[in-house]
Amino acid sequence: DGALKVNVTKIGEETFLAGVMRLVEEAQASKSRLQMLSDRAAYYLTIIAIVTGGITLLAWLLSKATPSFALERFVAVVVIACPHALGLAVPLVAAISTTLAARHGFLVKQRLALEAARNIDVVLFDKTGTLTKGEYGVERIFNFFRFAESRNAGQFPISNDNEILRLAASVDSRSEHFIARAIVREAERKGLELARVEDFQRIPGKGVRGEIYSNILKNVGISDKEEIEIAVGGESLAIESRVSIPGEIQTKIDALSRQGKTVIYVIADGQLLGAIALADLMREESREAIHALKTMGVQIAMITGDSEGVAKWVAQELGIDEYFARVLPHEKSEKVKLLQSKGRRVAMVGDGINDAPALTQADLGIAIGAGTNVAIESAGIILVRNDPRDIPKIIRLSRFTYAKMMQNLFWATGYNVVALPLAAGVLTSQGILLQPALAALFMSLSTVVVAVNAVLLKKKEL
Structure with missing residues (x-):
């Protein structure tokens, strides 16, 4: 009986949800260094399996074995080799970690950014709008x-x-x-x-x-x-x-x-x-975030254009290790370079246009979701909830992700190192001989082990 007036500001792909989905898809399409290494290893393993199979076939034929036995060894070697496990070792963990990040309120734009987070030893916060609410x-x-x-x-x-x-x-x-x-x-x-x-x-x-x-x-x-x-x-x-x-x-x-x-x-x-x-109103979450980061062995620094007195007071209130006061916008990236010149791996957290060069210069750029588009585009990770307590979660997730990737890589590599000689028949004299059917089963199981280990990442508490 009445009328409803709706003001539509964004539609379709312009909505926030669509933006989140797009960023997740882009992150899943990008590759980390470990993933690129995994892809190359899987490629070379395929070649190694074929070459090893050919050498095995030739060796058994030269040793007067029957052609059927030599062919059986060739098939067993090719079948048991598992480039699938090696190829999935990293991408599966990476996909799960990206989804896990989105569930916890931060979006990974670049896989390399998440990979870099585990090595961060100093987090440089822009004061206004990051440690504080920016609500003057x-x-x-x-x-x-x-x-x-x-x-x-x-x-x-x-x-x-x-x-x-x-x-x-x-x-x-x-x-x-x-x-x-x-x-x-x-x-x-x-x-x-x-x-x-x-x-x-x-x-x-x-x-x-x-x-x-x-x-x-x-x-x-x-x-x-x-x-x-x-x-x-x-x-x-x-x-x-x-x-x-x-x-x-x-x-x-x-x-x-x-x-x-x-x-x-x-x-x-x-x-x-x-x-x-x-x-300015201090974010209640800032103290918790800084305490959590310090517990993880990460140092805290702050950068601001405010006076020395304001910067010193905020640093003392939040327990910040060092600060840079009266910093002009174009000088922020120079402060990041200064920290990097001391051998420190820097994560920059900011929200404004002025922070964009520093976000790009840092080893890891983290943008506040409510910040400017320029800052968001310059960062590798975005805090959707504008909560600094998500920064320790980023570092934890990065460390968990790296550990899972390495576990999968070691398993997949170790499996192939052991499986290929067994399939080739090096222990035939000891009565140990893998049939092609059993080799196929082992190949499938190795892939399952990698997949299950990757899924266990979801059980980790951030």
């Missing part, structure tokens, strides 16, 4: 005009805190950064009308800037200029703009930084108007 909230606004030190410096006459917030939010409305969105949300919550921004510019790792026109400048008491450049950003932007921060305010800002708060400065035509202090 405005905690405090500093109006520098209230202080005599600022007035003497000729700062613009901003009458109240809301105008500082309005100016910052107007420029930040053009940005997609976590902090920018938080400032805009706070302005919207207070019902502030944002101004039109022209010549918007993003300054990587520092902030944003843009020109705001007179419709807002009248509200803040600036009537002699039609337009003004507003820059909004962190400490790096303030240093670059060479602005002076009032001593009393600097003391408070330093205290906030030591508590893990992020301070954003609002600058008008090179003059400091105010600052906005924001707090």
Whole structure:
């Protein structure tokens, strides 16, 4: 009797489920180094079996055996050789591990990535959106005009805190950064009308800037200029703009930084108007993930564009071994290279466009599922649930998978090393002779053993 209005955002192959299925299929189609080794070994085993069979046939004929007996030995050798077991030793385990990964909330895009995870000895986390939720909230606004030190410096006459917030939010409305969105949300919550921004510019790792026109400048008491450049950003932007921060305010800002708060400065035509202090919410799962990784013998490092004070506070809160603060986007991959130059195998965990080069440079790139498409495309493994506790699971699965692959390879190789001479009849003088039918049975059983051992991977607790 009514009407239902449905807004379809994605259909068919564009849906999340289809994307998951596509990534699983791509991972299963890709090959690890061990799988490529297994394929080559199976190929050579087939050749070895045929050559060994031919040599066996010729040897028995030369030893005056009957042609039927010599032919029987040839058939037994060819039949008992099992390239199937060797060929399945790795691919079957790889397929099961990929499916197991998807069930536990992370998608393996590249098999080589999962294979590399077992050797990781340091995990480098990007702070915002990875260890923290990236859900910033405005905690405090500093109006520098209230202080005599600022007035003497000729700062613009901003009458109240809301105008500082309005100016910052107007420029930040053009940005997609976590902090920018938080400032805009706070302005919207207070019902502030944002101004039109022209010549918007993003300054990587520092902030944003843009020109705001007179419709807002009248509200803040600036009537002699039609337009003004507003820059909004962190400490790096303030240093670059060479602005002076009032001593009393600097003391408070330093205290906030030591508590893990992020301070954003609002600058008008090179003059400091105010600052906005924001707090990011720590992921409850981060401590558990870091503890689990340390238990596994993996070191933890953190990289962030935030100040030294913020980075140090977060590192202490989470028990992180080392950190890199005030890192610009293009410098992140350099930090990964720095760790690698010390002989360490690095896993990089990130979610943003800025993290893409570092994700590519790392021995293992892990992207947060809620991150940008660029980050996801650059990573070998994706955390669908955005849960850092899945990272220890990745390493455990990699180690379990490698162990199963090696077990299967040793079994398949050892079986053929023993079976081929027996089928050829080297123990005939001892009364041990394998008939072709029995050789076929052993060949089938060897394949079953490999398959059963691979399936046992599903029983492992991650």
